[in-house]
Amino acid sequence: MRGFLGEWREYRRFNRLPRSARHIVLYSESGQDWHHFEPIVAHLTGVLGERICYVSSDPADPGLHQADARISGFCIGKRLVRIWFFQFLQADLLLTQLLDLGNFDLKRSIHPVHYVYMFHSLISTHMADHAESFDHYDTILYAGPHQAREIRRREELKGLPPKRLVAHGYHRIEQLLAERREPPPVAGDADIHVLLAPSWGEQTILNTCGLELAGMLLDAGFRLTLRPHFQTRWQTPEVIDRITERHGGNPRFRLVEQMGESDSLFDSHVMITDWSGAGQDYGMGLEKPVLYIDLPPKSRNDSWQELGMEPFESWVRARLGALLAPDRLADAPRLVRDLVRDPARARENAAALRRDYICNVGSSGRAAAEAVAAIAAEVAAGAAGPAAQR
Secondary structure (H helix, E strand, C coil), X not given: CCHHHHHHHHHHHHHCCCHHHHCEEEEECCHHHHHHXXXXXXXXXXXXXXXXXXXXXXXXXXXXXXXXXXXXXXXXXXXXXXHHHHHHCCCCEEEECCCCCCCCCCXXXXXXXXXXXXXXXXXXXXXXXXXXXXXXXXXXXXXXXXXXXXXXXXXXXXXXXXXXXXXXXXXXXXXHHHHCCCCCCCCCHHHCEEEECCCCCCCCHHXXXXXXXXXXXXXXXXXXEECCCHHHHHHCHHHHHXXXXXXXXXXXXXXXXXXXXXXXXXXXXXXXXXXXXXXXXXXXXXXXXXXXXXXXXCXXXXXXXHXXXXXXXXHCHHHHEEEECHHHHXXXXXXXXXXXXXXXXXXXXXXXXXXXXXXXXXXXXXXXXXXXXXXXXXXXXXXXXXHHHC
């Protein structure tokens, strides 16, 4: 279904549902959201027996195409219909991973709805995102306790009404722990497989030193897989093309741009990244070391220091592996060898970090589903409190 008329039909189909059928609504910006939603949806519609509406802006979103009578799917696109959907939504509860509700074109409904935000990464709340990104939600499902502490600190500093905070967790780590396999053994440099997986943007690896770094790693005799962020192909494709033009003929070089590809994650021995959340997934989920190139942080909040709390994505880097200044790139091969030489240290660090900084490891989907169902029931009974009426 394409275009305004198709999106409008979907919107009208949603609104024709009985009000009771719009008890729990999930909104997804793209198909990339589904693997975060999936375990929650499975528990809601399975064990808890709830019916849900799954609303997405992406016609290819797997959540729209589930063979489950308890899931009603609607594709509303990303244009005017989506704005109307948010402005006039009538539902008890909306669960989403959408940032900045109320700050730009997508506002809270004129009708009372309880808005629940779910984190889809472990990064902190106060540097990578806008300062106000989470202010207009009623409930936050947090992945790690650091996020809860940051939200409470902002509420104290700005005099914001307290949100309901619910310990959720992070399914991606659980998934990697369940699926991981040991990489091939290392006898020498030719066996070391390096995964270069940076974030995207002007101050990231590929845009600043990617060509130089790739050459150094291949000259050291390592195998190298380049796994760029999908936004890099859209924003600055030339930085990928320069590396592939230079090294594409090398049998030890490989480019991976398929989002669902996992062999490079499982078969590599070390990841090199900058500020990408993929480093946290790799380190804590696969229990393998990460080498961080210490480039300027990605920040959309110029006042993040006001909280007086170091962002998790900064603090965790040295604990997942090692930091390397960009003017010391020549040290990268040595650091790779050092990190690969001591896999036990990576496993121990990963286990400690999961214990202290991720909630409900192994049961996050159930924890979120039970919280969502309970809050939605409170709202329907008129007992959710004043936050739902803001």
